Amino acid sequence: MMADLPTGFWSGWVVVLTCVSLATLAWVVLSVYFAPPDKPDSEAHDPVWDGDLREGSSAPPLWWFWMLLGAMVFSLVYLMLYPGLGSFEGLLNWSQGKRLVSSYEIYEESFDARRAEIANLSLAEVQADRTLMDTADRIFRRECSACHGVDGRGQANLFPNLLDVDWQWGGSPEQLEQTLRGGRNANMPAWEAIIGEENTVAVANYLLEFDNREHAGRTVYEQSCAACHGVDGAGNVFLGAPNLADNTWLYGGDLDTILVTLREGRQGKMPAFDERRLDAAQLKLIIAKLAR
Numbered sequence: 641m642m643a644d645l646p647t648g649f650w651s652g653w654v655v656v657l658t659c660v661s662l663a664t665l666a667w668v669v670l671s672v673y674f675a676p677p678d679k680p681d682s683e684a685h686d687p688v689w690d691g692d693l694r695e696g697s698s699a700p701p702l703w704w705f706w707m708l709l710g711a712m713v714f715s716l717v718y719l720m721l722y723p724g725l726g727s728f729e730g731l732l733n734w735s736q737g738k739r740l741v742s743s744y745e746i747y748e749e750s751f752d753a754r755r756a757e758i759a760n761l762s763l764a765e766v767q768a769d770r771t772l773m774d775t776a777d778r779i780f781r782r783e784c785s786a787c788h789g790v791d792g793r794g795q796a797n798l799f800p801n802l803l804d805v806d807w808q809w810g811g812s813p814e815q816l817e818q819t820l821r822g823g824r825n826a827n828m829p830a831w832e833a834i835i836g837e838e839n840t841v842a843v844a845n846y847l848l849e850f851d852n853r854e855h856a857g858r859t860v861y862e863q864s865c866a867a868c869h870g871v872d873g874a875g876n877v878f879l880g881a882p883n884l885a886d887n888t889w890l891y892g893g894d895l896d897t898i899l900v901t902l903r904e905g906r907q908g909k910m911p912a913f914d915e916r917r918l919d920a921a922q923l924k925l926i927i928a929k930l931a932r
Contacts, residue, residue: 651726658725665712672705758921763813766928776925783913784926792930797891802930806888810877816927823912826880830905835864844898847873850885 722730729735758772766772781790787799794801800808808826809819832840839860846857850873862871865884869875873885887893890908891901918926 648727653726655726655728658719662712662715665708665715669705669708669712672700672708755919755921759924761924763924763928763931766924767932772925773929776929779918779922779925780929783917794890797897800890801888804888806883806886807877808875808882808890809880811931813927813931815877816930817923819910820913820918820923820926824880824908824910826906826908826910828901828906830903831864832903835860839864840899840902844895844902847884847898848893848895 719725720730721732722734724730758766761772766776780792784792784802788794788802789799792802800806805811807815809815809824831843835843839857842855842857843861843865844857846852846855846861849855852858868879868881869884870881873883875881875883882888882890889897891897891906913923
């Protein structure tokens with residue numbers, strides 16, 4: 641229920657509490673200043689302890705007044721200059737959020753020159769610098785390891801191994817940059833409804849015996865699969881069609897898994913790492929790591 645109240649209510653509520661607190665402090669200050677003078681012992685009728693201790697016979701010391709007055713003046717000046725009265729930002733227009741942004745901008749600017757220097761280095765120069773490659777490892781662990789693992793070996797049946805030489809979309813620095821900056825969307829259609837169960841099984845078995853040119857599934861493969869993967873099964877990096885002639889399988893290369901792939905299809909997505917995720921220097925470091 642409290643979360644449903646309008647924001648203006650809470651701002652007003654804070655103002656009310658602050659004003660009540662200041663009014664209470666003012667009352668305390670005035671009560672000290674206008675406290676009655678000390679009562680003569682002859683007029684005091686309060687109980688006495690230890691011979692000379694009596695309540696109500698002495699006015700508060702004057703330094704209480706100055707201390708409370710100073711606190712009140714300080715509070716008023718603070719509330720005029722800084723946030724404290726609801727949504728009022730203060731005459732200095734200061735806020736913790738603005739200070740944080742300012743500090744972050746100063747921090748970022750201090751690295752601009754170094755970033756520009758790294759972005760202009762060649763991959764060979766980056767790879768030869770142990771400190772830069774250690775930084776690349778840290779960036780990889782932060783941005784990529786959730787899917788591809790800390791060691792870059794991927795996760796079986798989910799995310800590809802980045803340590804082998806089999807790149808679905810190409811492994812050149814330019815292709816890696818395109819993959820990182822733009823992301824990738826892979827779509828392997830389901831074939832069973834198109835070519836039927838018998839032909840699906842035939843193609844799956846042919847993929848396990850790709851060198852057998854007399855295999856019964858070869859004709860179906862060339863009619864239905866070669867447009868993307870090539871007659872020789874070498875794949876097509878421009879389409880993101882993987883090489884089927886090697887022994888690298890993202891989702892598994894056993895007969896049952898291949899049948900699932902052909903029957904149900906596969907969809908994969910690589911997110912885009914634009915300038916908000918990786919600046920030019922960080923991108924250069926990641927590419928240098930992957931291209932080694």
